[in-house]
Each structure stands twice: as structure tokens, then as C-alpha cells.
Amino acid sequence: MSYQALYRVWRPQRFDEIVGQSIITRTLKNALITKQISHAYLFTGPRGTGKTSAAKIFAKAVNCHYLKDGEPCNQCETCKAINEGSLNDVIEIDAASNNGVEEIRDIRDKAKYAPTQADYKVYIIDEVHMLSTGAFNALLKTLEEPPANVIFILATTEPHKIPATIISRTQKFDFKRIKPTDILERMAYILQQKHVDYDDRALKLIAKAAEGGMRDALSILDQAMSYGDNQITYENALLVTGSVTNELLTKYMQQVHQQDTKNALLTVQKILDEGKDASRFVEDLTSYCQDVLLYQQDPQMVEEMELGVIDDEFKQISTEISDSDIYQIINELNDISNSLRYTAHPDVYLEVLTVKITHLDEKKPAATTIQTAAQQAVPAPNVERTIQQLTNQVNQLQEEIDTLKKSTTNAMPKSSASADSAATKPLARTKATVAEHVELAKIYPILGSATRKQLNQFKEVWPDLMNTLTVTQRAVMHVSKPVAASAKGVIVSFDYAFLYQKAQGDTELRDALENNLDRIVGKTPEIVFVPENQWPQIRKDYLANHKDQLASSKKAGQDADPKADESAGSDEPPIVKKAAELFGKEILDIKND
Incomplete structure (x- = not known):
């Protein structure tokens, strides 16, 4: 038989084999044991977290005559037929390619017929959010009053696109991202069963790169095995995932913190020369900054989350760098991340990013910067002469400012109109950004x-x-x-x-x-x-x-009850009273037009 991918070979066949979803699997097993089976289920969650696998296992369990503790036996004819995909009563449909009204009407019509071999006819509709509005409407009545012995299992990664009328007719189960520790344990078990040698650091790197998806983890593991000839090494895992080593990230962050722009640029160039993806580097650096912030709050949680890959240099940088610097770095990383999607020259953006974040402290007040520069750059005997030079420059600049003010005053009618139009554009953009x-x-x-x-x-x-x-x-x-x-x-x-x-x-x-x-x-x-x-x-x-609305509501209230407000006769405008009611008088700054 031809080679099959790991995620297909090791697809869960029992509820206990589904990784990281113990609450959901326990609920489904108890429903099967107590015969409290619903007619429709909705499985939601990120990709590769076990939604479709759980649906197939449930289809087996509900039709298995040798059920034990809510688990299918996987030995009877019905279980084997479902595993092979040959049972006509378990129908798996991809809604991405069958999303029209006619396809759903066909399902609705065929659902009326009794199952031919199994006890229940089970429809598994994957990526159900891809159905059109008409298809959802065609499915509504069937979900509300389904025929006997018919079960619908809907699976989706985007539940917000599903109409509320559909969700209200189903039992909803939210599949969570799988913890890296659970992914690591599952991968180690599979490699032990296959008798493949592996490096613990490589599995930890793959578990983190999978971002909570078991299928993604097994796909990366499969690729690493192929690259390393059935041997999983840390270097191979780095190459396959495109990740940057923690040592290199720590080195880069130390250079940024020390404002060593030259060496930081060399580090970026080394990362790119090794074939690392620029977007992946930005993601790894953002994750690193997040770990630093969390480590400052709860070191134990970060050590568990990072699977113990925390060294002394990371601990040192966490104590040295301030949280305000981390916030600024993350803001810059967020801006660069959006830009990298549309550029063919990522090295330019990374170099600009490096220069920016190695000069974060240059946003100090001008007086402080001049004073610090004078103290650091000027020898003690020349201080007085330098101060005199700076004083002369300040006087010269002041004279130029006065000259500009006079010329601006003379040209006020013309320039003010252009200034108003220029100021209107940023204001419009600001309002558009807020609304967006x-x-x-x-x-x-x-x-x-x-x-x-x-x-x-x-x-x-x-x-x-x-x-x-x-x-x-x-x-x-x-x-x-x-x-x-x-x-x-x-x-x-x-x-x-x-x-x-x-x-x-x-x-x-x-x-x-x-x-x-x-x-x-x-x-x-x-x-x-x-x-x-x-x-x-x-x-x-x-x-x-809402000035007019506030004024009218205030007036209406006074007409109904003149004594309702003690300050009704005061000269305070209704909008001021409403602002004081909303936000308090202590923060109001009232200015007359």
C-alpha cells in the first residue's frame, strides 16, 4: 500500500484518543451511555483540533452494538465499515463544494428514508459555514423537526458565520486549541511506536509551531522525518518550521536593549542568509516579547507554556528590559507584520524595524537629550565653550521664529484658508479610523x-x-x-x-x-x-x-415635572448636565464659544 501521512494513519478511532478535548469527549460518552442523544450537534473550533474525528467516532459509537463505556468497539462490521468509509448510512459532506440549495434539498429529501444497515443515519457536514443563505434556510426545517433515526453533525472553524437560527437548533461544542504539552506527548508516543529517534528540543519546537493544532503538528513532524531520513533533529525542525532559535532571539533582544544597532543589523542579516522567513521571524519575536511580559508576572506559567525551554539569558533579559519598551517593540512588530504581506523586499523592512527599536529611548524631551549629549560627548574643559555655542544657536533660532511669525501674520487671510483645509483632512481621516x-x-x-x-x-x-x-x-x-x-x-x-x-x-x-x-x-x-x-x-x-436630542429630552422632562430637577431654572445647557451625568463634573472643562 502507498505511504499515508501521519495524521491519517494516527487519526483517533476512540474518544480517549482525541487529544486535549477531555470535557467534550466525556460529555459525548455520557450521552451515549445514558441514551440522551440529540438530533443535531455543532462542533466548532480551530483547524486540526479533532472536530471531524469526533464526529466520525460519534457516528460509530451511536451505531455500535458492542458499546463499552461510551466507546465504539472498532471490531464489529458496522465500525469497520465506517472506518473504511463504505457504510452508506454515514454520509460525510464537504459544504465548501456542496453549498447550494439543491444539494441541501437533496439531503433533506434523502433523510426521510430509513437507514439501510445501521441504526442511525448520520450526516457529517464539514465547513458548514460555507453554505449559502438559501442552503441554510433549506436546512432549518429539517433540523427543527428531523426524521426519526437521523443525526446531523455540523463542523466549522468559523461559527460566527452560522445563522443563530441554526445554532439554536443544535448542541454546540467548542473545541479548544490543544496545549503544547499534550501535542508533545502525542508526538512522542507516535515516534516511539514507529521506533524513530528524536531530539526532545525538536519536538518542543514543533509542538509550539503547530499553534494548537494536532494535525499541523503531525504534518510538520512528517516533513521533518522525510528531511532527516526517519530521524528528528533540532536543526531539521528549525529548517522545516522556518523558526529562529531561542539563542538567536535572545541575542537579538540583548542587542536591541543595549542599542547596539550595528550588531543587531548583522544578526538580522544572518537570519535572512540562513533562509529564515521574515514573517516567521517577526512572529517568533512577538511571541518572545509576550513571554518576557508574562515571565515578569508569573515565571512558572511561562516555563510550563514554553515546555521548559527557558535559559539563564532569557531570565536576565526579562529582568533588565522594561515593560514600556516591550510595548513599543510589539507595536512596531505589529506594523511591520502587516507590511511584510505585500512586499518583495522583506530585508528592508526588517532593517528599518531594527533601527527603530534600537532607538526607542530617543523619544525623550529635547532639553534632556541635549543635556545628556553634552555630558556624554563633551570633555569637561570644553563645557563652557559648548554651552556658549548652544546659547548662540538658540538665539539664532529664536530670531528665525520671530521672522516667520511676522511673515505668517502678513499672509494670514490666504494661509488660514489653506491651513483649515489641510486640518480638515487629518480630522476626516481620524473620524474614519474611529468608525472603522x-x-x-x-x-x-x-x-x-x-x-x-x-x-x-x-x-x-x-x-x-x-x-x-x-x-x-x-x-x-x-x-x-x-x-x-x-x-x-x-x-x-x-x-x-x-x-x-x-x-x-x-x-x-x-x-x-x-x-x-x-x-x-x-x-x-x-x-x-x-x-x-x-x-x-x-x-x-x-x-x-446628540445635542438636540439631549435638549428635547430635558425639556420634555421639565414639562412633565417642573420639580423633577432642582437645577431646571439654572443657566447650564442640557448638554453640560448630560455630560456631568455621564462622566462626572470633576473631568469637565467647559469653554464658551
């Missing part, structure tokens, strides 16, 4: 009913809420704070844009915040994230855009 990246549709309803009392309540419980999170989640949220709140929602701002982006895409973090808030305050408000640098503009735009 921030969920204004969720923020405005919260601001419409926000009160200072609600905000103070969330501020009081915020430290308790942070203590309920994991260390990784706290590392993301420790620079956040609630800035506005109502009975139905709370707006949380982030000091750093890259942490805002990370939190925005982390559904587990959002679920943890909402669940823990429910335990602390007894309700589950909607949580909306905003960057700190955009929050003042959003607040200002809201008050300006």
Missing part, C-alpha cells in the same frame, strides 16, 4: 443611558473582577479601566492599541469578564472595548451629535 475600528453602534446605546452611579459601581468592583481572571488575561487587561457605564453595558478603554486589538479578538476573555461580572454584581452587562487615545473624540462626537 471601534464599535460605535454598541457604544452609543450605552452612552444614551449611562450614569455616573453605574460607572462608580463598576470602578469599585473592577479590582475584584481582575483577580478572577487568569494570569494571561490579567496581562492583557491590566492597562484597562471602565470609562462609562449603564445598566445594560460598560465601556472599557485600553492604554495601548495593540492590547485593545488583542482583547477585541479574544472571545474567551470577553466571556470570562461577563461571567465573573454576573457573579460579582448579579447582572451580565455588554462589554465594549475602546482605545484610550480615541475615547475623548468618541465622547465629544456623541455629545455634539
